[in-house]
Amino acid sequence: MPELPEVESIRRMLKRSVVGRTIVAAKVTEPRLRRRVAPALARAVVGRRIEGVGRRAKYLIVRLSGGDAIVVHLGMSGTITHRESRAGIDRAGSGNPPDGLSGQVDSAHDHAVLELDDGSRIVYNDPRRFGLLKLIPLDGLAASEELRALGPEPLSRAFDAAYLAEKARARRLAIKNLIMDQRIVAGIGNIYAAEILFRAGVRPARRAGGLKRAEIERIVAAAPCVLKEAIGRRGTTFRSYRDSRGRPGGFAGRLRVYGREGEPCYRCSTPIRNLMVGQRASFFCPRCQR
DNA sequence: CTTACATCCTGATTGC
DNA sequence: TGCAATCAGGATGTAA
Numbered sequence: 001m002p003e004l005p006e007v008e009s010i011r012r013m014l015k016r017s018v019v020g021r022t023i024v025a026a027k028v029t030e031p032r033l034r035r036r037v038a039p040a041l042a043r044a045v046v047g048r049r050i051e052g053v054g055r056r057a058k059y060l061i062v063r064l065s066g067g068d069a070i071v072v073h074l075g076m077s078g079t080i081t082h083r084e085s086r087a088g089i090d091r092a093g094s095g096n097p098p099d100g101l102s103g104q105v106d107s108a109h110d111h112a113v114l115e116l117d118d119g120s121r122i123v124y125n126d127p128r129r130f131g132l133l134k135l136i137p138l139d140g141l142a143a144s145e146e147l148r149a150l151g152p153e154p155l156s157r158a159f160d161a162a163y164l165a166e167k168a169r170a171r172r173l174a175i176k177n178l179i180m181d182q183r184i185v186a187g188i189g190n191i192y193a194a195e196i197l198f199r200a201g202v203r204p205a206r207r208a209g210g211l212k213r214a215e216i217e218r219i220v221a222a223a224p225c226v227l228k229e230a231i232g233r234r235g236t237t238f239r240s241y242r243d244s245r246g247r248p249g250g251f252a253g254r255l256r257v258y259g260r261e262g263e264p265c266y267r268c269s270t271p272i273r274n275l276m277v278g279q280r281a282s283f284f285c286p287r288c289q290r
Numbered sequence: 291c292t293t294a295c296a297t298c299c300t301g302a303t304t305g306c
Numbered sequence: 307t308g309c310a311a312t313c314a315g316g317a318t319g320t321a322a
Contacts, residue, residue, distance in 0.1 A: 106301095130299070130317080171292080190315060279294085
């Protein structure tokens with residue numbers, strides 16, 4: 001579920017609230033994520049200081065003293081929340097979060113908790129368990145299997161028209177699938193692919209290799225516009241996404257096409273359509289997008 | 291190599 | 307109302 005803007009929003013908030021804190025306790029209560037969380041992880045992070053919180057693609061990277069990073073991927077349904085403590089709360093194991101987050105995040109799916117030296121906690125929650133938690137040495141991070149094949153960040157200069165044109169050349173798959181391929185460009189998922197292609201005026205099912213140069217240029221220009229606007233609103237909550245304080249993102253009301261099947265296009269009033277492209281719902285305006 | 295598809299898992303929603 | 311089918315923001319492994 002979380003795409004680049006959601007992970008970036010969590011990164012910014014987490015950075016402000018946890019950098020400089022030391023992890024005093026850690027536990028993984030459900031290691032069965034998409035890949036099993038290493039049993040040694042919890043023990044290995046205790047006593048370390050949080051030096052920084054970074055992001056690459058949809059991965060959150062929590063840098064620790066001692067030269068390692070906790071790499072987190074939220075999969076489809078993961079959230080990371082930072083919960084202020086109140087004395088005595090979950091020591092009794094009451095199950096309910098003590099800090100007003102109940103009803104927003106179901107604690108039944110809290111799978112990992114880091115307790116910090118100010119008494120607050122960082123909680124990883126993921127009902128579908130498609131996520132990833134892994135401790136990786138910093139000096140091997142870029143070469144790790146998770147990060148090594150990722151394409152450029154869509155907010156970086158490396159993602160330009162010449163690059164995308166080269167990657168699209170002779171490719172027969174739909175342009176929407178191409179820009180959702182993390183090896184091509186990193187961080188775009190189903191919601192933002194739809195929004196970027198709307199802004200660019202290109203139909204999601206168009207074959208990548210058949211796009212004109214001007215269309216490629218419009219896609220490359222649209223991507224940072226859409227992503228930055230979404231980051232500014234702390235991401236999109238379509239269903240369950242919450243930021244690190246448990247709040248929904250504010251971009252849902254700004255979505256131009258995603259989830260709007262049958263509703264009028266804001267630009268031309270034509271009903272938005274939804275076609276399956278590569279097994280994923282793909283919303284577009286049949287008049288504004290060609 | 292490229293592309294299509296099933297799969298992991300739970301929960302919310304839709305349809306009968 | 308109840309139950310089954312369908313779908314969900316992701317990524318990967320397999321097969322064609």
